[in-house]
Amino acid sequence: MTQQNFATALARLAKTSAALALLGAASMTAVQAETKSEEPQIEVGRSLSGNYLAAxxxxxxxxxxxxxxxxxxxxALDPDNVELKQRAFQTFIANGNFDEGVSLGKQLTQANMAPEMASIILAVDRIRAKEWTAAERELSKDWRxxxxxxxxxxxxxxxxxxxxRPEEALATVDALTGPAWFDLFVDYHGGLIALHSGDSNGAIQRLTKAFDNRAAGRAATVTYMRVVQALAVAHWKAxxxxxxxxxxxxxxxxxxxxxVFEEMHARVVSGQGLNNPFTSAQRGAAEVFLNLGTAxxxxGGEDFARVYLQLANxxxxxxxxxxxxxxxxxxxxNLMLRANALFAKIPPESPYFRTAQLEVAINLDALDRFDEAQSILDSLIKTAPDDLTTHLAYGAVLARHEKFAEAIPVYTSLIERLEQPERYHxxxxxxxxxxYERTKQxxxxxxxxxxxxxxYPDEPNVLNYLGYSWIDMGINLEKGLELVQRAVDIRPNDGYIVDSLGWAYYRLGDYDKAVEHLERAVSLRPGDPTINDHLGDAYWMADRKLEATFQWRQALALEPxxxxxxxxxxxxxxxxxxxxSPRLAKPEETKPDNG
Structure with a gap:
């Protein structure tokens, strides 16, 4: 998917609607949970403490x-309360109520009670209005x-x-010193400012330094791929x-x-050329918030990221x-309705349109609106029968509902169109x-x-699934154990794969080794009921019956x-x-991580 790996998108298939339960304090109506059809409906109460607690x-x-x-x-009940204003200020910005946040930021600044972030907010307001000198005053501080x-x-x-003042702008950026991770952002934005001022060769020099910074790029993937795009534009302009x-x-x-990259590639190959998307300083400043927000x-940085992305917006x-x-x-x-409202703003002519529609479908399915999700997915496949991401997502949605027989033709239809499968297939x-396995074929x-x-010879999920399946069926036992062990060697901290190895030893009758690996699997995934159940079975067979009964009770206490x-x-x-015990819970049968 665009600028994020497909595993993250699949992880959202396991989401459930975010239910908000607020305390039923006196004079306060609880917030209605987000449902599949409407946004939360709230009633503001008459109690100061009730409203504050609810917020x-x-x-x-x-x-x-x-x-x-x-x-x-x-x-409204306590208009002079500074702490309320401070907390409301941060919340308004995070929610996208920028003008309200600016108003509170000004009040707090006048009272000398503003957080440091208020200067950033006020600077954004000035930049939005092209009041460059005023913005500069807000930003020229000693930041902690x-x-x-x-x-x-x-x-x-x-x-x-x-x-x-491009020369002064570049000097300001070049003067920024700090940890090694600064360099990617400094070189990138120095390159963008040079490109914005018409200096394509200067932009190439700076952007090439950012491009060569692979270590920082691995930590800030979104920004690094933006560097690649900008460098392509700079070379085209030069x-x-x-x-x-x-x-x-x-x-x-x-x-x-x-x-997005397919469109960029097509424009270069066809000779249509590449346009610089940073045609204004406002868009350049927005890029700063986008880059640092995604990084x-x-x-635990999600709340700050949300503020930065709201400011970019x-x-x-x-x-x-x-x-x-x-x-x-x-x-x-888990704010799927808000996400879908934004995805719906992406127009059909945009290269992001299919990505946005796919995200909408995944969210609708998570909100138990499968028919609507399926309708979108059918349309996406019909209009792009070679789109790998859509086929994988559609199959994953069907698998979530145990519709494996329906998933097979979704995968097969694309496989039959492949002249030469590539590694990423x-x-x-x-x-x-x-x-096929789930439909007993x-x-x-x-x-x-x-x-x-x-x-992909060393893909751990495939090694794990095939190896365990052989062992579970009593065939290719040595080869199966070898595959599962390879999967663990590649991904030693994956609780599900370690569970496979332990359960493989269990199936082979080596209960001491089974206990060893299953104990480690439980330490990696303590909340998984199936892994806890497996450890209980291994304890029992290793003649550790008291521990077995404890582990089974632990499995029952977990959900679901x-x-x-x-x-x-x-x-x-x-x-x-x-x-x-029941067969192994393979990774695709468990709730995936959000990454």
Whole structure:
């Protein structure tokens, strides 16, 4: 999918609607949970403490829309409360209520109670109005954190570029020093400012430094691919058509079937040429927020990322890249209706259109609106029968509903169109193999799995699934164990694959080794009921019956063991262990990570 791997999109298939439960405090009506058909409906209460508490809880659940409403209610009851204004200020910005945030930021600044971020917000307001000198005053501060210093410095450079002072802008950007990860952003935006000022060769020099910074690029993938795009544009503007094509080739190789890169490549090859998307300083400043927002959107940085992406959207409200990234962040936070509202703004002529429609379908399915999702997916496949991403997503949606027989023709229709499968087609054969296996067509499944391994010999999911399946059926035992062990060697911290190895030893009757690996699998995935159940079975067979019963009870306490699994576990607790436990939960049968 565009600028993100397909695994992240598949992870969203397991999402459920975000339900917001607020405390029923006196004089306060609880927020209605987000449903498949309507946005949350709230009623602001008459109690200051009730509104404040409701706003805090809503913020915790990422529902900034409801939190904003409750903060408005609380401030109406206590208009001079500075703490309320501080919290409301942050919430308004995160929710996209920029003008309200600016108003509070000005009030807090006048009261000398504004957080540092207020200067950034006020600078964005000035840049939006092309008030470059005023923006410069807001940004010229001693920033405490390295991230704020980088962000403010890059935005300041764009404000100076907007004021037609490109040399000063480049000097400002070049003066930014900090940790090694600064360099990618400094070189990238220095290149963009040079390109904006008409200096294509200067842009190439700076952007090439950013392009060569592969280490930082691995940590900030979205920004790095933006560097590739900008370098292609700079080479085209400088008349270096072969170099522009080289960059377009690199982009396609890095992200096959990415529609944006496909369009860029086609324009270079056809001679149509590439246009510089950064035609204004406002768009350049928006790029700063886009880059840093996507870079910190992980490991607890999601709330800051949302603020940055909202600010990017303020400065470039019609930019499709920003809309896509902000919608993706809404998806991460289970705000699927808000995400779909943004995806719906992508016009049909945009290279992002199919990506946006696919995301809408995935969200609709997660909201239990399968028929609507299927209608969109049918249309997408009909209009682009060679689109790998859509076929994989459609098959995954069908698999989520245990419709494996219906998934087979989805995969097969594309496979039959492939003249020469490439390495990246491995997942198509892999998922076809799963569908065949789940419909008890093992011979066809085995052919598909082997084809996937032929294309990608060290893909751990395929190694795991094929190896375990052989062991589970009592065939190719040594080879099967070898495949599963290889999968663990490649991905040693994947609890599901480690579980496969432990369960393989269990099937082979080596219960001590089974316990060893299954204990480790539980440590990696303590919340998975199937893995806990497997460890209980291994304990029992290793004559550790007390530990076995504890582990089975632990499996029952977790959610959600299937009805079949729960019944089997209860039987073992009541009657002792008589039959083998249910078959292994392979990775595609479990809830995937959000990455």
């Amino acid at each position: 805090r809880i809503a913020n915790t659940d990422k529902d900034t829309e409801s939190a904003s409403q409750f903060f408005r209610g609380a401030m 954190s390295a991230l704020d210093r980088l962000l403010a410095g890059l935005v300041l450079g764009w404000a100076q570029a907007g004021d037609n 008349g270096n058509r072969e170099k522009a094509k080289e960059m377009a080739d690199h982009a396609i190789a890095a992200q096959p079937q990415n529609p 910190i959107n992980r490991d 303020v400065l470039a409200s019609k930019d499709e890249t920003i809309m896509i990234q902000l919608a993706d962040l809404y998806d991460q936070q 491995w997942s198509l054969f892999y998922r076809q193999g799963i569908a 093992w011979e066809k499944a085995e052919v598909a799995f082997n084809k996937a391994l032929e294309l 063991p299937s009805e079949e699994e729960a019944k089997a576990i209860l039987d073992k607790l009541e009657n002792g262990f008589k039959e083998p």
